[in-house]
Each structure stands twice: as C-alpha cells, then as structure tokens.
Amino acid sequence: MNTEKNIKTLLVKKPLKLDCGKTINNFPIAYETYGSLNEKKDNAILVFHALTGDQFVTGLNPITNKDGWWSYAVGPNKSIDTNKYFVICSNVIGGCLGSFGPSHKDPETQKVFGTNFPVITINDMVNAQYNLIEHFGIDKLFSIVGGSMGGMQVLQFISNFPDKAKTVIPIACTSSHSAQNIAFNELGRQAIAADSNWNEGNYNSKDTIPDKGLAVARMAAHITYLSKKGLQEKFGRKLQEREDLKFGFDADFQIESYLRYQGSVFVDRFDANSYLYITRAMDYFDLSKQFNGNLSDAFKETRAKFFIISFTSDWLYPTQENKDIVIALNAIGADVGFVEIESDKGHDSFLLDVPDFLSALKNFLDKSYIEN
C-alpha cells in the first residue's frame, strides 16, 4: 500500500512510556480532521476508532476509496456536525494506517518490527493521542466519542485526563473485556498464527501476507458484530446464485459467500500483525483493575458530563456491561445519562443508519454545546 501521500502525521518527539515497560519516542501518529477549530478552541471533538477503524471517519477514505467508517454519524449537519464542531481522529498506535505500528521499521535495526513491536494497551493508545490535543493547542475538548474499542479509549482518556473533556460519550463498550470477548479475539489471533505465511510475524512482501488467516479472523469477528435476528432476516437459508444445494463445500449459502467476501476485502486494507496487537490491547483492557477493582475511582476526578449508549441486540458488549459504567458513575454522583437503543443490527448498530441512535447523539451534543 503506497498510502503516504494521503496521510497526515504528527511526529511525537516526547518519549512515551508504555505499560509493557518499554519507552517509544519520535513516533508518528496519523490523523485526520474535519470542520474547523473556532477561535475559542472550544468546539473540538476527539473521535476514537474501533478495532479495524482508522482516522478517516467520514467522507471518502482515500486509501480504500470507500466512505469513512462513521459517515452516518459524522459530517455536515449530521449527529457530529462538522459545520459546528472540529472533529479529530487518529489511527491508534499499533495500527496500520500511518501511526506507529508493527509494519514500521525499527529505527535501531532498520528491519520491520513485526512481532518485535512492543505490546501496547488502550492506555498507551490514549496517551499517544493526547499529543494531538497539545498539537492543536486545545485546552479542553468539547467531547470525546467512540464506539466499541473507541468507547474503551473514551473511558481511559477521561480517567487519565479528567479535566480535558466537557462531555464523554462511550458507545457500545465495556470497562473490562469479558472472557467471551477475549475468547473471540484469541480465535482470530490463532487463525492468523495458523496461516503458514504469518511466519511468527515476519512477512514482508505482499505475496506472502497471511491473508487466509486474517480473513478467517475477520469472518469470525464479523459474526460477533451482527445479531442472530439480523443475520436471519438478511440471509436466512438463502442460496448463493444457485437453485439447490451442490453437495460440496463451496459457498452454497449467501451467508457463507457474504462472510468470505468480508474476509477477502479486509485483508486488502488491514495488517495481520496490527490485528494481533490491537486485539491484545482490547483484551488487556480492565479499567476497574487499574483502580483496585473500584471502577468509580476511575472517574472521581472528572466533572465531565457522561452519556452512555448501548444497543438491545449487541451481545458482544451487551447493555449490562454498559450499565455497569452508568452504575459506577452514579455511585459517585457524576452527571450521567444512559439510553439503550432498540436495534436488530447487533454491535455494529453504532456504525449504521439507526435513526434513534443518531438523533440521541445529535441532541445530546447540540444541547450540551448550547449550555457550554
């Protein structure tokens, strides 16, 4: 992928001590912005992306030539209105769209890191991204927003920087990765590791990437993003361009064909080692553990206004896990609102056209901005 020319990067000179003990410095953070920062610099929203997202939130993604991953929610007159707000989003460290990650060269050895890249955490990701706020000279963000792993980053960010955001919107996420979450991530990682091209992470030419393993990882994960009802309604037992079963192992069913397609397009845009690193960061995420088992303590320093959103059919980060965050916030009298949105679209609901979600997000932001 020759992507350099479309990617804005900030070179962070300040050393960053990672949770694993290693320190990185002079590392790039790739980012994108939308809208414009006003004079008072009080209209900035930091958006955090999910596992396979990137900095291209909306508009045309110049790398994939497809719409940005949150085009339904972000843009002119949309929920996160770029006519009004200055939206910043960066590729997480460990990622593969310009930020410091396993596909970069180790400056010491001049070899691609691969699995020699340090293991990073959600905490490391947000600490790295904090540099962007300083870069833009923003004292306080109007909001921090993200779904799924983006929501985890939201929680970690406000815990680390309690006075740096006025409003906080974690969506369809959790404060602690569950055994089931870890299990699915491990399935994906093992699928990659089982591909002989993976070669312990040392694959350098495009012909030898572990694309089969990565595609299987994506297929398995993709199922977890949808609901049983959603799958049944969209695909049911419908057959793929055939009249009857073929008594073989080609994709007889539309759902098989769909998943294979999802796997195949994913490998063109995502790096297998990044997939290992980012899923690991999610698995290590346990905010209450960072505060000796008391999640409330993660938020006790902040005066920010929280708005937590979950979806009825999300079984990956179910409502109860989102509610646990609400409970922890109520326990310390924080300003917290919560809504569970009715949707059959599963965990992916936050990325899709779900009108109740989009209007709740817009109303919360716009009303909070007026009171600002």
Place this chain on the structure above:
Amino acid sequence: MKNEFKVIAELIEQDKKVLDVGCADGTLMKFLKDNKNINIRGLEISKDKVQKCIAKGLTVIEGNAEKDLIQFPDKSFDYVVLSQTLQAFLNPEKVINELLRVGKKAIVTIPNFGYWKIRLHLLTKGTMPITKTLPDEWYNTPNLHMCTIKDFVHFVKSRNIKIFKSIALNNENVSSINDTNLGVKNLYADLGIFLIEK
C-alpha cells in the same frame, strides 16, 4: 404545565439536587432546571420518553425504579420525586423505602382512589372506575396497587415516615390535608401530594 407539577415545584427550593423517578418526557425536570436552577436527573423506563428528555438537554437514565434505584448512594439527592407511579409497582413499599434512602426527602403523588367520582362509579355502575387520571380498563391498567389518600397517610404513619406536607388537588383547587379534614379531602381530591422523610 399541569397543576400537580406546579405544586411539586413549589415544594422544592432553589439550587437543590433532585431525582425525578419516572420523569416521562421531562416536563417537570425542564421546569425545575430552568426556573429553580435545580441539578436535575431523571429515571425513565420508556425509550421514547428518554429520547424526548435527551432532546430537551436533560440528563436521564433509562431504567426501572424497582431495579435501578439501588445504584444511587444513600441521601445522594435533596429530593426524589415520584409522580403518579407508586401504584404501578409490584412492590410499592420497597420503592418508597428506596426513595427515602436515595433522597433526603421524597415527594410522592398518588391518584386518589377515594375520590367521590370513583366511589360513585363503582357504587352506581358496579364496574371498575375509569376517570381522567385513571383512564385504563381493569384488564390493561398498569396500576396494580391503587390506594386512597387515607390509605397512604395510614401507611406512612405506620412505617414511622414523617409527613412534612400533604396537599390535596382537585383540578385547579389546591388545599392542605390535616388530621381533621382527612376524611373530606379523601372524598373531594383526585390527587394527593406528599412531602415525606424517614
């Protein structure tokens, strides 16, 4: 805004912290926030109504009073308001206890089943009463535990709950309830409003 909310709003001083349990579309919350600088939170079970509150810029939590009050610490609000929903809970006594645990004081309003029109309906028609405040049929009403103003007064007294104010409402007409006029108010009021504390 309906008269009931005006009376409730008068019971609450400026700048207090208030939880509105079953806050519906947030009408009372918005009034308290705008006119009395109240730090207001709502708890509401209906998704549609939660959306309406969000559209008004109100902090509301989607949830069920019987399950979700437990998450609030003791005495974390100056007032907890429960408007015309006590009778709809499976266990109203438990809810009253929770209101008084979470709030320093609670304001509870009840549709009065002792109201003369209700008594007359049952007496003359012999069917379950249907009125403006109780519009549902017996088979689809959410109201499981109807009570009268007198029942509620007896209940709180038996539980050693202090009553600071009891107010009777009949349309536009607002009056105080005391020990001597309890029987009359129980007949002529369609709504009772109580400020209580444990």
